[in-house]
Amino acid sequence: GNSVTQMEGPVTLSEEAFLTINCTYTATGYPSLFWYVQYPGEGLQLLLKATKADDKGSNKGFEATYRKETTSFHLEKGSVQVSDSAVYFCALINLTGGFKTIFGAGTRLFVKA
């Protein structure tokens, strides 16, 4: 079946540090891949997406590249800010399986000033 595995947190970084949050997936066919972010006390918001191999999604300084050969979609940011502190979820949808979006367990990021 379809599944998403992401690195366990929490991840604690200092402001301006480089961020990587690893995400790998299992799916048949060609899923679309997403990163969602959940700020404290809020629902999830779509951060970025990629729909085919080698696509790069980007938004707010974050980016992730769809790597089919390694079944990965790692989230990166060159210089994090305190305001980036949140929980980040990797997700996929495989349209051969219908409308279900499958989420990873989430990775909490703390950024210290």
Added chain:
Amino acid sequence: DVKVTQSSRYLVKRTGEKVFLECVQDMDHENMFWYRQDPGLGLRLIYFSYDVKMKEKGDIPEGYSVSREKKERFSLILESASTNQTSMYLCASGLTGRRTGELFFGEGSRLTVL
């Protein structure tokens, strides 16, 4: 902006009570979803609906039911609440076509069952 509104942010109920969680979206989306969020488990899909009066079971439907009588409203029902249903419940609506999978979430309803 798309708005997904969940009726209650916090609820406290007793074991055996019937619980209704309401969700309304204002963007005419066909698809609506109910997830529960638990630490270390991420989001797990309870039920979803791709049209009025249509519903599909997600990964953990046991103990829950849903209702979608109007396109903009999707309700989650716990017929007889149990303590293991204490959780954060997230409603989402979603696009179709080339933007399938892009979900818009409400702020969540934190349910405590005593």
